[in-house]
Ligand SMILES: *[C@@H]1O[C@H](CO)[C@@H](O)[C@H](O)[C@H]1NC(C)=O
Ligand SMILES: *[C@@H]1O[C@H](CO)[C@@H](O)[C@H](O)[C@H]1NC(C)=O
Ligand SMILES: *[C@@H]1O[C@H](CO)[C@@H](O)[C@H](O)[C@H]1NC(C)=O
Ligand SMILES: *[C@@H]1O[C@H](CO)[C@@H](O)[C@H](O)[C@H]1NC(C)=O
Ligand SMILES: *[C@@H]1O[C@H](CO)[C@@H](O)[C@H](O)[C@H]1NC(C)=O
C-alpha cells in the first residue's frame with residue numbers, strides 16, 4: 474500500500490514538472506484562473522498599515538474605477554496583529570491600529586464588492602517580528618481567517634525554525650483546504666527552492682524572487698528572474714515577481730509603464746503597491762490601461778517570455794487566445810533606439826500577415842505587417858502591441 478502511494482506521488486510530481494499547461498496538477502480551490510488583481514499595503518505603507526487605510530483604499534478602488542477593471546483584492550501585509558496570541562492561542566488584530574477587528578473590516582470590504590486579503594508567515598514570527606507566524610498553528614489560523622471572512626493569504630518565509638520549506642508551505646495549503654471557504658493562497662517563499670517546480674499543486678501563486686525595491690535595477694532583475702519559470706505558470710497557478718511599484722515615485726513614467734507592461738505580459742499578479750487614495754492621474758492612467766490588463770487576464774493564461782536580445786534591446790512575446798500574439802519592444806539602454814521583432818522569434822509563421830494594435834497609444838498601426846515589426850523606442854520605455862493574423 475505504501476509503495477502504491479509512493480508511486481502515485483512520484484508520478485504526480487513528475488507530471489507536474491513536465492506537463493504542459495492544461496495538464497498541470499493544481500491546487501483544488503479553483504481560484505486564480507487568471508492572475509490575481511488588487512492592492513497590497515506593503516510597498517507604500519510598510520509597517521504602518523491601519524484599518525482606516527484599508528477602508529479608505531477599498532473606497533478608492535471604487536471611486537477611481539479600478540474595481541471595474543478587475544482589481545478586487547484589498548490585501549493587508551505584515552504588522553496587523555498583536556505580538557502575542559490571545560488566551561486561546563488565536564491571532565489577534567492590533568488593538569490600536571485595527572480596533573474594529575479584521576471581521577468588521579472584511580464585512581466592510583465585502584460590502585463594496587471587494588475581497589480582503591491577509592498576511593502570515595511559515596515560521597515562528599513574521600518578518601517584522603512584531604507578530605506571531607503560523608508555523609505549528611496552520612489549522613487554527615486558517616480557521617480564524619475563514620471565520621473572519623478572509624479571501625486571500627500571503628504567506629511569508631521568515632524565522633523558519635529550520636523546518637523543511639515544502640512541508641511548511643504544504644501544511645498551510647492543507648489547512649486552508651479544510652476551512653470550507655475558498656482562500657487564494659499566495660506563497661511568498663522568495664524563489665529559494667524553485668517553487669515553480671512544486672508549488673502549482675498547493676498554491677495559486679508563488680514568488681520567484683526576493684522583495685522588489687522601488688527602482689529600475691530592482692524591477693528589471695525581478696522580471697529576468699521570473700522569466701526563467703515561464704513554462705510552469707498557467708490558469709490556477711502563477712509565477713509572482715512581486716508587487717507593483719507603479720505610483721511610488723522613484724521611477725519615471727516611462728519606467729513605470731515598462732514595469733506594468735512586462736508584468737502584464739508575464740501573467741504576473743497585478744497588485745498595486747502605491748497609495749491609491751492620492752495617486753496622480755499619470756499613475757491612474759497606467760494602472761487602468763484596459764488593453765494591457767486584458768493581456769494579463771487573457772483566457773489562454775500563457776506567460777510571455779524574453780524571446781530575443783541584442784545588448785539592452787529586448788523583445789518579449791507570448792501567445793494570446795484566438796491566435797493573437799502580444800509583443801513588447803523594450804529598450805533598457807540610456808538612449809532611444811529602433812527595435813525589431815521578427816516573426817521567427819515570436820512564434821508566428823513567416824508568411825503571417827498581421828494587424829498591429831499599439832496598447833499604449835490605443836491605435837492601430839497603418840496597413841498590415843509581414844515578417845517583422847520595427848519601432849523606435851525611448852530609453853527605458855517600451856512599445857506594446859497585439860498582433861492579430863489577418864483572416865484571409
Ligand atoms: C500596534 O500598533 C501600535 C500603534 O501603531 C504600535 O505602537 C504597536 O507597536 C503595535 N503593536 C505591534 C505588536 O506591532
Ligand atoms: C531558514 O532560514 C535560514 C536563515 O534565513 C536559511 O539560511 C535556511 O536556509 C532556511 N531553512 C529552510 C529550511 O528554509
Ligand atoms: C506538517 O504537518 C504534519 C502533520 O500535522 C506535522 O507532523 C509536521 O511536523 C508538519 N511539518 C512542519 C514543517 O511543520
Ligand atoms: C530610487 O532610485 C535610485 C536609482 O535607481 C536608487 O538608487 C534608490 O535606491 C531608489 N530609492 C528607493 C527608495 O528605492
Ligand atoms: C498614435 O496614434 C496616432 C493615430 O491614432 C498616430 O498619428 C501617432 O503617430 C501615434 N503615436 C505614436 C507615438 O505611435
Ligand SMILES: CC(=O)N[C@H]1CO[C@H](CO)[C@@H](O)[C@@H]1O
Pocket residue numbers: 783784785786804805806807808809810811
Ligand atoms: C541608438 C541607441 O543608443 N540605442 C540604445 C538602445 O538599446 C540598444 C540595444 O543595445 C543600445 O545599443 C543603444 O545604446
